[in-house]
Amino acid sequence: MATPTLDKMEEAAAASPYITVTFRIRRFNPEISDESQWQDFQIEIDPKERVLDGLHKIKWDLDGTLTFRRSCAHGICGSDAMRINGKNRLACKTLIKDINPEKPITVEAIKGLTVMKDLVVDMEPFFQAYRDVMPFLVTKGNEPTRERLQSAEDRERFDDTTKCILCAACTSSCPVFWNDGQYFGPAAIVNAHRFIFDSRDEAGEQRLEILNDKDGVWRCRTTFNCTDACPRGIEVTKAIQEVKRALITRRF
Amino acid sequence: MSSDTSSAKVIGDVEGVSLYDVDNPAPYIEAPRKRTGKTPRSTRGNFEMVAWLFMRLSGIVLVVLVIGHLLIQLVLDGGVSKIGFAFVAGRWASPFWQVWDLLMLWLAMLHGANGLRTVINDYAERANTRLWLKGLLYTATVFTILLGTLVIFTFDPNIR
Numbered sequence: 001m002a003t004p005t006l007d008k009m010e011e012a013a014a015a016s017p018y019i020t021v022t023f024r025i026r027r028f029n030p031e032i033s034d035e036s037q038w039q040d041f042q043i044e045i046d047p048k049e050r051v052l053d054g055l056h057k058i059k060w061d062l063d064g065t066l067t068f069r070r071s072c073a074h075g076i077c078g079s080d081a082m083r084i085n086g087k088n089r090l091a092c093k094t095l096i097k098d099i100n101p102e103k104p105i106t107v108e109a110i111k112g113l114t115v116m117k118d119l120v121v122d123m124e125p126f127f128q129a130y131r132d133v134m135p136f137l138v139t140k141g142n143e144p145t146r147e148r149l150q151s152a153e154d155r156e157r158f159d160d161t162t163k164c165i166l167c168a169a170c171t172s173s174c175p176v177f178w179n180d181g182q183y184f185g186p187a188a189i190v191n192a193h194r195f196i197f198d199s200r201d202e203a204g205e206q207r208l209e210i211l212n213d214k215d216g217v218w219r220c221r222t223t224f225n226c227t228d229a230c231p232r233g234i235e236v237t238k239a240i241q242e243v244k245r246a247l248i249t250r251r252f
Numbered sequence: 253m254s255s256d257t258s259s260a261k262v263i264g265d266v267e268g269v270s271l272y273d274v275d276n277p278a279p280y281i282e283a284p285r286k287r288t289g290k291t292p293r294s295t296r297g298n299f300e301m302v303a304w305l306f307m308r309l310s311g312i313v314l315v316v317l318v319i320g321h322l323l324i325q326l327v328l329d330g331g332v333s334k335i336g337f338a339f340v341a342g343r344w345a346s347p348f349w350q351v352w353d354l355l356m357l358w359l360a361m362l363h364g365a366n367g368l369r370t371v372i373n374d375y376a377e378r379a380n381t382r383l384w385l386k387g388l389l390y391t392a393t394v395f396t397i398l399l400g401t402l403v404i405f406t407f408d409p410n411i412r
Contacts (some may be wrong), residue, residue, distance in 0.1 A: 033271070034278030113405040114280045132287075179374050181286035218300035218371075247301055 017046040021101045023054055025066065028115050036115065040104065047097035051084055051105065055091060068119035075231060078167030083108045084120050088169040088229040110172035112181060114187035126168050129184045132173065133192035133210055138203035154199040161194040161239050163232045170226035170236050182215045185228035186236045189217055193239040208247055217243050264273050284377045310359045317356045341409035350404055355401045365393040 011189055041058045052073055071077040073092045077211045080091040084107055085099050091107070099105055100134060113121040139148075161249035172178050173179030192211055196204040211217045217240055226236035272278045326332050343349045374404050376382040 028281070030277035030280060031272055031274050032278075036281070112283050114282050114286070116280065122280075125283070126286065176374055179284060179377065181283050184287075205347045210300055212298065214300050216300070218304045221374075244304075248305065 008037055008141070016150055017048070019101060020043040020052065021045050021047075023058060023098060023105035024104040024106045024107070025058075025118070025199075027066075027118050027129040029065070029117055038106075045096060047095070047101055048091055049096055051089075051096065051099070051107065052091040053093045054096065054105075055107070062143050065118075067117045068152060069212075073146075076165060078165035081167040081231070083110055083172075088173045090167060090169070090231040093231050100148045112172045112174070112178045113168070121172075125181050126171055126185065126187065127166075129171075129188040130166065130191060131143035131231060133184065133207055134203060135189050135191045135195065137195065137198070137201055139200065142204050150199055157199070157205055158194050158197040160234055161190045161197075163234050164194070165232060166191075167231060169229040169231055173225040175223060175225065176219050176221060180215075180219075184211065186220075186240065189220075189240050189243055190234060190236055193243055196243065205250075206241070208250070212242055213233075213244060213249055217247065233236045285344050288348070303369075307366060308364060312361045314356070314359050314363060317352065317359070319354075341407075344407050345409065354404050355402065357404070358397060361393055361400075365389060386398060 006159065021044075023041045023043065024038050024147045026036050027039045035131040041062055042052055043057045043062070045054050045057065052070060055066065055068055055070075057067075061067075062240050068080065068082070068091075070080040070092065073080070075090055078090070081088060082091055084091065084094055085105060088110055096105070099159055107119065109115045109119045109121050113123065113126060115121050158231070164189060168187060171187045172189070174183070174186055176183050189211060192207045195201045198204075220240045222241070224237050226240075227234075227238070230236055253318045325335060346354075369386060372382055372389065376385055
């Protein structure tokens with residue numbers, strides 16, 4: 001990647017920080033055509049800005065029909081996961097300078113989910129898989145009058161998987177999910193992992209049984225696409241492997 | 253819907269030229285076999301876990317069996333030129349090599365069949381395609397295993 005050196009960047013910034021960048025966006029509008037196609041936009045943008053800023057520039061100044069989701073725009077809400085230069089990323093966490101702005105930047109909707117318009121996909125199957133693993137605390141007996149206490153070590157056990165923001169970058173980067181949407185997908189397994197290994201939760205066995213299903217963890221092919229895609233740096237494949245290990249060791 | 257599909261449409265085309273409009277949108281490009289609230293719960297129990305474990309364990313055993321087999325057949329003691337009816341008959345006179353070959357046959361066939369079953373599950377999108385491909389796979393597997401087992405157990409070195 002021909003990223004300019006820091007010195008050159010500073011010299012150029014003194015003159016004008018803006019460079020011309022081509023955004024190649026995969027457009028789909030069911031009200032016009034039943035096929036999606038690539039459309040190029042040329043914009044002036046500071047390379048230190050993000051892909052999301054470029055999309056805003058296009059939507060606000062060039063073509064108001066460009067449709068995409070974004071809410072907080074700061075990498076927390078998980079609305080703007082999209083396929084940028086062939087890799088799933090959050091548009092609000094990807095700087096223009098990091099993805100080779102000399103070449104056109106391709107932006108398309110995440111794969112494996114039904115495209116509704118441009119970059120907006122139907123997230124319902126994704127959230128259905130999430131709901132199916134019961135992502136909530138389940139306990140027996142009377143509710144304690146005070147908070148449920150937990151040691152720091154017990155909290156550390158599932159710390160990594162609490163970071164998930166449900167952006168679907170991992171699930172929609174999984175080749176098994178592309179071909180068969182019946183697979184739970186990495187995100188659902190990560191969120192099951194978060195409760196399975198929580199010492200306060202008592203439905204771990206039930207969740208393990210759900211993931212032992214034929215569309216559960218055994219369909220994982222350990223291609224590590226999910227770990228590469230996760231914008232929060234969760235070790236997704238490791239979490240899936242830990243669920244597999246728990247399934248095997250509880251029986252034998 | 254009109255039958256005219258020849259002219260290529262450009263996004264942002266003026267109204268009236270296009271096949272689709274606000275009241276008559278194009279169908280969405282659906283993802284294959286997507287999950288819904290009614291996705292059936294499987295009742296197959298532990299089969300997938302057993303299959304997954306079998307792949308790992310049989311793989312380890314097969315490494316030893318197959319590399320040993322290849323060494324004996326192709327490298328050691330004159331290599332491939334020594335293989336003939338007499339060589340096979342001599343080897344199968346010993347129960348050790350009978351068990352070795354039988355184990356290799358069963359493990360390799362089941363390991364390969366399970367791998368292909370996984371590939372079919374992953375890539376065949378239509379339920380009917382999966383059914384037929386798996387049917388073909390299981391038939392071929394059972395046939396090969398039975399035939400091979402039959403030959404190993406009923407092998408007669410004095411056949412004329």
